[in-house]
Amino acid sequence: MSEAARYSVGIDLGTTHCVISYVDLRHDGDEVALAVLAIPQLTAPGTIEEKSQLPSFTYLPHAAEIVEGETALPWVAKPEHLVGEIARNLGGKTPIRLVASAKSWLCHAGVDCKQAILPADAPEEVGRISPFAASMAYLRHLRDAWNHRFPEDRLEQQDVTLTVPASFDPAARELTVEAARAVGLHQAVLLEEPQAALYSWIENSEGDWRNHVRVGDVILVVDVGGGTTDLSLIAVTEQEGNLQLTRVAVGDHILLGGDNMDLALAYTVKAKMEQESGKRLESWQLQALTHACREAKEKLFNQPELGSMPIVVASRGSSLIGGTLRTELSRDELNRVLVEGFLPQVPVSERPVSKPRGGLRAAGLPYAQDAGITRHLAAFLAKQKEAVSELGHAALAENAGFLHPTAVLFNGGVLKAAGLSERLMGVLNGWLRAEQAPEARLLSGADLDLAVARGAAYYGFVRKGKGVRIKGGTAAAYYVGVESAMPAVPGLAPEIEALCIAPFGMEEGSEQALPNDEFGLIIGEPVRFRFFASKTRREDQVGTRLESWNDDELEELDEIEITLPEEGMHPGDIVPVHLTAAVTEVGTLELKAVSNRDDKRWKIEFDVRAGNE
Amino acid sequence: MNTYTIDLALRPTTFDLWHVCLAGTVVVLALLLITVLISVILGMRRCKRHVPAPVPAPAIAPQPEIKVVEKIVEVEKIVREPAPEPVILKEATPDAALQLLSLLQKEARFIDFIKEDVSAYSDAEIGAAARVVHQGCGKAIDEHFTLAPVSQDQEGSRVSLHKGFDAASFRLTGNIVGEAPFSGTLVHKGWRVTDLRLPKLTEGHNASIIAAAEVEL
Numbered sequence: 144m145s146e147a148a149r150y151s152v153g154i155d156l157g158t159t160h161c162v163i164s165y166v167d168l169r170h171d172g173d174e175v176a177l178a179v180l181a182i183p184q185l186t187a188p189g190t191i192e193e194k195s196q197l198p199s200f201t202y203l204p205h206a207a208e209i210v211e212g213e214t215a216l217p218w219v220a221k222p223e224h225l226v227g228e229i230a231r232n233l234g235g236k237t238p239i240r241l242v243a244s245a246k247s248w249l250c251h252a253g254v255d256c257k258q259a260i261l262p263a264d265a266p267e268e269v270g271r272i273s274p275f276a277a278s279m280a281y282l283r284h285l286r287d288a289w290n291h292r293f294p295e296d297r298l299e300q301q302d303v304t305l306t307v308p309a310s311f312d313p314a315a316r317e318l319t320v321e322a323a324r325a326v327g328l329h330q331a332v333l334l335e336e337p338q339a340a341l342y343s344w345i346e347n348s349e350g351d352w353r354n355h356v357r358v359g360d361v362i363l364v365v366d367v368g369g370g371t372t373d374l375s376l377i378a379v380t381e382q383e384g385n386l387q388l389t390r391v392a393v394g395d396h397i398l399l400g401g402d403n404m405d406l407a408l409a410y411t412v413k414a415k416m417e418q419e420s421g422k423r424l425e426s427w428q429l430q431a432l433t434h435a436c437r438e439a440k441e442k443l444f445n446q447p448e449l450g451s452m453p454i455v456v457a458s459r460g461s462s463l464i465g466g467t468l469r470t471e472l473s474r475d476e477l478n479r480v481l482v483e484g485f486l487p488q489v490p491v492s493e494r495p496v497s498k499p500r501g502g503l504r505a506a507g508l509p510y511a512q513d514a515g516i517t518r519h520l521a522a523f524l525a526k527q528k529e530a531v532s533e534l535g536h537a538a539l540a541e542n543a544g545f546l547h548p549t550a551v552l553f554n555g556g557v558l559k560a561a562g563l564s565e566r567l568m569g570v571l572n573g574w575l576r577a578e579q580a581p582e583a584r585l586l587s588g589a590d591l592d593l594a595v596a597r598g599a600a601y602y603g604f605v606r607k608g609k610g611v612r613i614k615g616g617t618a619a620a621y622y623v624g625v626e627s628a629m630p631a632v633p634g635l636a637p638e639i640e641a642l643c644i645a646p647f648g649m650e651e652g653s654e655q656a657l658p659n660d661e662f663g664l665i666i667g668e669p670v671r672f673r674f675f676a677s678k679t680r681r682e683d684q685v686g687t688r689l690e691s692w693n694d695d696e697l698e699e700l701d702e703i704e705i706t707l708p709e710e711g712m713h714p715g716d717i718v719p720v721h722l723t724a725a726v727t728e729v730g731t732l733e734l735k736a737v738s739n740r741d742d743k744r745w746k747i748e749f750d751v752r753a754g755n756e
Numbered sequence: 757m758n759t760y761t762i763d764l765a766l767r768p769t770t771f772d773l774w775h776v777c778l779a780g781t782v783v784v785l786a787l788l789l790i791t792v793l794i795s796v797i798l799g800m801r802r803c804k805r806h807v808p809a810p811v812p813a814p815a816i817a818p819q820p821e822i823k824v825v826e827k828i829v830e831v832e833k834i835v836r837e838p839a840p841e842p843v844i845l846k847e848a849t850p851d852a853a854l855q856l857l858s859l860l861q862k863e864a865r866f867i868d869f870i871k872e873d874v875s876a877y878s879d880a881e882i883g884a885a886a887r888v889v890h891q892g893c894g895k896a897i898d899e900h901f902t903l904a905p906v907s908q909d910q911e912g913s914r915v916s917l918h919k920g921f922d923a924a925s926f927r928l929t930g931n932i933v934g935e936a937p938f939s940g941t942l943v944h945k946g947w948r949v950t951d952l953r954l955p956k957l958t959e960g961h962n963a964s965i966i967a968a969a970e971v972e973l
Contacts, residue, residue, distance in 0.1 A: 188961075189957055189960075189961030189962075190855075190955040190957060190961070192953070192955040193953070210960075212958060212961075213958055214958075215958040455884050455887045455888050455891075457865055459970070461868045462868070463869050463885045463888065464869070464872050464874065464881050464884075465872075465877070465881075467884050467885045467888060469884040
């Protein structure tokens with residue numbers, strides 16, 4: 144944190160949109176004056192507009208596609224990549240050149256995020272870029288937009304907080320920080336999005352939040368964004384008479400969000416239109432249909448007296464009236480597709496359905512197979528049943544099937560629709576009633592669209608020691624796989640044990656070494672470890688060895704790799720090392736191998752995905 | 757046969773019918789001359805007043821772009837205002853107008869709609885297309901303009917205008933007699949652009965292409 148910083152800047156690097164919010168640190172008084180930066184961006188060739196959101200899309204234009212000079216931005220005559228509104232607009236009609244959801248690829252196991260792989264289904268001649276480069280392009284645009292607006296207070300000198308999904312694994316966090324560093328934001332720190340949403344709520348309440356929560360509360364943060372659903376649990380505890388907030392659990396990375404909802408509606412309406420008109424709709428029409436459905440959805444949810452909304456898809460040629468297709472989206476359909484489809488009324492014992500994927504699935508993102516957000520929520524709450532047992536909270540009844548949240552905070556534009564948020568609350572409270580638990584209450588007053596960026600900007604304030612800070616630490620315990628010392632049995636893979644190297648809840652800036660377990664590393668040869676994470680095993684300490692575990696306890700991440708440089712040693716020599724794990728101030732996990740001979744340290748890399756294929 | 761001689765020393769001694777006619781003609785001509793002169797002077801004055809008429813009052817800001825926008829958005833509200841000094845007409849830059857057309861075409865297919873022959877279609881078909889235009893225009897206007905009604909009163913309610921009211925914002929119609937305060941019925945609440953966010957254009961951008969031809973490969 145630099146002392147010279149004038150602003151605390153929060154950057155919400157979303158799957159579909161980026162928002163940048165800031166607060167003036169020199170501003171005196173208790174009130175926090177938060178503002179959202181208007182981001183100049185191209186909306187069409189030659190046209191620049193300021194918008195509060197930068198769509199997270201990159202378009203890779205053909206050389207003949209755009210007139211020279213039409214891509215100029217206020218700060219650069221010819222940007223390297225086209226990002227923002229123009230990318231989304233052009234990509235709508237030419238999807239083979241559009242890079243979307245780069246952020247979700249960062250957390251995609253089995254993919255090397257620094258390899259030029261996007262757009263995944265582009266023909267050979269399109270020069271692809273890596274998910275990492277796309278993230279960098281968005282950050283660079285945001286940085287330049289800021290520096291254009293505040294030439295005196297450059298972003299490189301401000302306190303910058305980047306938000307990441309709570310479910311991001313260590314490698315994805317590392318990549319995010321690396322991308323920030325690559326564009327000169329060396330000081331950027333990470334914050335989990337659900338925490339940012341809670342900070343925003345605290346900031347918004349203007350000091351009144353203490354009256355809305357009490358010791359013993361468990362706040363469930365449900366963040367349904369454009370592309371992902373993120374779940375977190377935050378417990379309210381007391382220390383020396385002050386209320387404290389501790390993030391106790393995070394959910395899995397669920398690729399399911401508002402865009403899926405709009406698409407689901409569009410497909411429903413498309414089927415209806417095709418039946419009515421007898422024509423087949425083309426893919427560009429589906430795009431227009433998705434837009435129309437989104438608007439109709441918002442209207443229907445906001446105006447309960449409307450029974451249905453007309454949906455119109457205009458023809459592409461200049462004849463507007465002749466080629467326009469029309470149908471209606473009724474409230475029943477909306478409820479059936481969105482409310483029943485995405486928030487089904489299920490008992491808490493239900494789990495998301497996961498079918499084995501077909502062998503020939505095209506390379507792509509691992510989208511959630513079950514669209515039922517309530518099922519994912521049920522699975523999360525059941526899995527985290529023990530999450531608050533260590534905090535001295537009132538113990539759950541013995542027969543409780545899941546963790547009972549007492550308060551709920553919503554985030555994400557999707558949940559602005561009363562129909563959806565009420566349904567979600569209704570389902571949750573139904574589960575609670577079934578176990579004779581008190582109903583959870585909704586914490587209101589959050590700005591669902593901009594909360595994450597605002598909360599991130601406020602976090603810079605909190606880091607200066609003003610206001611309450613959410614304690615968190617790592618949301619999982621981490622393990623490396625070591626082969627157990629057993630005689631080899633032909634035909635059987637050697638048994639593997641999981642050795643805990645970082646316990647649950649390690650705080651930023653702390654380090655834990657594993658001195659008793661020694662590994663021999665060969666100089667000059669890459670050594671790989673299998674790497675695991677557990678979001679439920681809170682009691683394991685560094686050095687704990689697990690011989691067996693349940694499938695849902697430990698989740699295998701990508702392998703980690705270490706290569707010892709020669710540096711004056713002979714290739715082929717074996718160096719005895721032990722491992723240490725540290726959580727940096729930035730919020731990333733750092734694994735190191737420490738030589739037992741001379742304390743020399745080597746960094747262990749996370750991002751070695753798919754290198755072995 | 758009479759012969760006429762000119763003798764300037766001769767003086768008429770009798771005021772006969774000829775002289776009566778002559779005197780009458782002189783008086784009539786003199787009166788005519790005076791009337792013509794007066795009417796010419798009056799006419800010139802009136803003309804002076806009419807010269808500034810084609811300039812709509814710049815209601816919010818002096819930039820030329822805004823003037824064009826005013827023309828389109830506030831069709832109802834073109835107001836003529838007296839200006840005593842010689843008037844310099846501002847040349848509107850066409851870019852802003854073209855930009856607005858381009859926005860309306862992009863979001864609402866506005867030009868397509870206007871240019872299409874509607875006589876061949878049924879009202880239901882036109883209605884379906886009108887939804888596209890209505891939704892899109894709404895989006896384009898909301899994104900780029902902030903509109904507010906000029907009068908906060910309910911349409912149809914009685915309003916009174918005090919002396920010195922802004923005649924550019926309120927237009928009187930009907931039985932305009934007497935002095936302010938005027939009291940009447942608010943027929944239309946008026947519209948005012950309070951904020952304007954037109955896109956910026958890159959150097960050399962050809963704004964006259966309001967919709968590029970599309971060729972799908």
